[in-house]
Amino acid sequence: MLQLFARLIGIVLLALAAGGAAFAADRPVVRVGVLQFGTVSWELETMQRHGLLEREGVDIRVVPLALKDAANVALQGGEVDVIVNDWLWVTRMRSEGADFVFVPFSQAVGGIHARPDAGIASLADLRGKRLGVAGGALDKSWLLLRAYARKTVGEDAASFLRPQFAAPPLLNELVTRGELPAAMNFWHYGARLAAAGMPEVLGMKEILATLGIGDEMPLVGWVFGERWARANPAAIAGFLRASAAAKALLRESDAAWEALRPSMRAEDEASFVALREGFRAGIPHASGEEGERAAARAFAILAAEGGEALVGRAREIAPGTFWHGGGGR
Numbered sequence: 001m002l003q004l005f006a007r008l009i010g011i012v013l014l015a016l017a018a019g020g021a022a023f024a025a026d027r028p029v030v031r032v033g034v035l036q037f038g039t040v041s042w043e044l045e046t047m048q049r050h051g052l053l054e055r056e057g058v059d060i061r062v063v064p065l066a067l068k069d070a071a072n073v074a075l076q077g078g079e080v081d082v083i084v085n086d087w088l089w090v091t092r093m094r095s096e097g098a099d100f101v102f103v104p105f106s107q108a109v110g111g112i113h114a115r116p117d118a119g120i121a122s123l124a125d126l127r128g129k130r131l132g133v134a135g136g137a138l139d140k141s142w143l144l145l146r147a148y149a150r151k152t153v154g155e156d157a158a159s160f161l162r163p164q165f166a167a168p169p170l171l172n173e174l175v176t177r178g179e180l181p182a183a184m185n186f187w188h189y190g191a192r193l194a195a196a197g198m199p200e201v202l203g204m205k206e207i208l209a210t211l212g213i214g215d216e217m218p219l220v221g222w223v224f225g226e227r228w229a230r231a232n233p234a235a236i237a238g239f240l241r242a243s244a245a246a247k248a249l250l251r252e253s254d255a256a257w258e259a260l261r262p263s264m265r266a267e268d269e270a271s272f273v274a275l276r277e278g279f280r281a282g283i284p285h286a287s288g289e290e291g292e293r294a295a296a297r298a299f300a301i302l303a304a305e306g307g308e309a310l311v312g313r314a315r316e317i318a319p320g321t322f323w324h325g326g327g328g329r
Contacts, residue, residue, distance in 0.1 A: 143306050
């Protein structure tokens with residue numbers, strides 16, 4: 001009798017497992033291309049760990065990528081459905097006939113961090129000194145710094161300091177070793193410098209405010225094809241709702257961050273806290289309309305600084321750049 005009962009229980013469990021597998025197989029899968037060890041992976045991990053995707057009836061397949069350009073190529077080639085990039089790239093691509101769209105992911109911004117022994121308390125103190133710059137000569141932060149310098153110092157920053165362009169990890173290493181006095185790096189690298197005793201001497205929020213852009217501007221966002229989204233409305237809407245839920249959880253729950261410690265690779269407690277609070281500060285708080293208006297103001301400045309090499313044929317933010325198809329905040 002007991003053996004019969006055990007067999008019946010086994011049959012029931014197998015049936016439940018098969019039903020669950022079938023249900024999972026029925027859920028649309030969103031292929032997300034992400035840079036390895038980037039901050040985006042923290043949000044995706046939170047979606048998975050807390051069942052936020054399952055709740056929305058979608059799954060994801062994370063496709064690790066080595067470089068930002070690889071993400072762009074993967075999206076253009078149809079190898080992934082969603083990546084993270086900035087609205088500037090989206091609007092340039094739309095001006096060239098592509099149909100990519102943008103949903104704000106983060107408005108976290110970096111800044112200039114200096115060694116405490118470098119004698120740098122303001123931008124003017126960088127005159128004649130080297131400044132490490134992440135992202136290259138067409139990086140948004142560097143171009144905005146040049147515009148800020150014209151407005152505050154009366155000169156193009158490129159004319160009175162010596163930019164040294166390099167990869168973000170290398171810049172942090174050079175500053176830490178004392179081979180560079182200061183660096184303008186991406187926000188999460190800046191957070192690590194701050195935790196290591198390298199204070200921020202000029203933040204991007206101050207730059208944006210001085211230039212009349214405002215701090216509502218999203219820096220990066222989820223990027224995907226409009227035709228793909230129209231053909232897969234449940235997939236993209238569910239994914240974006242899960243993303244919003246993950247942000248809400250990470251904004252409020254310290255316990256959710258404790259689970260992310262291994263992925264964050266924080267060197268110490270100070271770095272962990274700086275990364276957590278930096279991510280939280282970057283969660284978009286403005287309405288979509290405010291963010292779009294700020295982006296339009298920034299576009300005019302960036303286009304003037306970077307020219308066609310940066311914006312291509314675009315003369316303004318291309319219509320449709322910001323997605324309004326549903327599922328976001």
